[in-house]
Amino acid sequence: MVPQDLLTEVRDENPLVHCITNYVAMNIAANVVLAAGASPAMVHAPEEIADFTPICGALTINIGTLSAPWQASMVAAATTAHARSIPWVLDPVAHFISGYRKRTAQDLLSLRPTIVRGNASEILALTGEAGAGKGADTGDSVDAAQGAAKALAAQFGTVIAITGPVDYVTDGVHEARVVGGSPMMPKVTALGCAQTALMGAYAATGPAFDAALATLAHFKVAGSAAAKLAKGPGSFKMHFLDALAATQAADLEQVIA
Numbered sequence: 001m002v003p004q005d006l007l008t009e010v011r012d013e014n015p016l017v018h019c020i021t022n023y024v025a026m027n028i029a030a031n032v033v034l035a036a037g038a039s040p041a042m043v044h045a046p047e048e049i050a051d052f053t054p055i056c057g058a059l060t061i062n063i064g065t066l067s068a069p070w071q072a073s074m075v076a077a078a079t080t081a082h083a084r085s086i087p088w089v090l091d092p093v094a095h096f097i098s099g100y101r102k103r104t105a106q107d108l109l110s111l112r113p114t115i116v117r118g119n120a121s122e123i124l125a126l127t128g129e130a131g132a133g134k135g136a137d138t139g140d141s142v143d144a145a146q147g148a149a150k151a152l153a154a155q156f157g158t159v160i161a162i163t164g165p166v167d168y169v170t171d172g173v174h175e176a177r178v179v180g181g182s183p184m185m186p187k188v189t190a191l192g193c194a195q196t197a198l199m200g201a202y203a204a205t206g207p208a209f210d211a212a213l214a215t216l217a218h219f220k221v222a223g224s225a226a227a228k229l230a231k232g233p234g235s236f237k238m239h240f241l242d243a244l245a246a247t248q249a250a251d252l253e254q255v256i257a
């Protein structure tokens, strides 16, 4: 499906997205998903997974503020999604900073996410390569992580999306790049996490590669529009939410290279 059709479907279908995300991201992720036209729900308790995950259009898992009860919820939810063919998206935030986080990311990867979205350092390090990541922020270029993305996509049968100044997406065979956005985007915390949550909404409505590509394009279009009005990261955030809601379906194809 072409990205513009997927944006229309997200708005028409208003899919319910189960988000297990981090404390930093919860508010902006929910606002981003709502502004784009879908319905987010932040649900973390292990006791709720069996009831909630099966009724959602998609699941998104983000390990940004990991702890043991959340890890149990993540594994249970990903196992449920995989067993029921519910699309699910993994955001391996800063997984290279500790053995605990690294093992959790690898365990989740083995549960076959439909899409993995991360910055270049996060994707590079998923293959075991030492990158230059600095906590949640990238220290590597998108170009440097493209080989890792292709290898991971082929090994795990998933779509890998790397974000940065120019985004890159591959399923191991096909690839695309997405241009635009603004250097202010990485200066607003958890915007990448919010993008992962939105990718769940797109994955609920269409095939994995197309869904990842449409999400990347929607963010780039909205980021470029917000940058024209913003005075800095604070007002950028406000204008970005407005721009996500105002993005026209036909705009998406213009940022795909």
Ligand SMILES: Nc1ncnc2c1ncn2[C@@H]1O[C@H](COP(=O)(O)OP(=O)(O)O)[C@@H](O)[C@H]1O
Pocket (backbone or CB within 6 Å): 118, 119, 120, 136, 137, 138, 163, 164, 165, 166, 167, 180, 181, 182, 183, 184, 185, 186, 190, 191, 192, 193, 195, 216, 219, 220, 223
């Ligand atoms: N220098 C940049 N110029 C334009 N867009 C950017 C830039 N850096 C990041 N982005 C955009 O910001 C969003 C979040 O990406 P990124 O900052 O890589 O994720 P994370 O927050 O997980 O590190 C993506 O839409 C990406 O395209």
Ligand SMILES: Cc1ncsc1CCOP(=O)(O)O
Pocket (backbone or CB within 6 Å): 022, 024, 025, 064, 065, 093, 136, 137, 189, 190, 191, 192, 193, 194
């Ligand atoms: C700062 C921070 N610390 C733990 S999670 C988090 C948010 C990271 O957000 P993003 O990956 O979108 O930059």
Ligand SMILES: [Mg+2]
Pocket (backbone or CB within 6 Å): 091, 093, 118, 119, 136, 192, 193
């Ligand atoms: Mg991130």
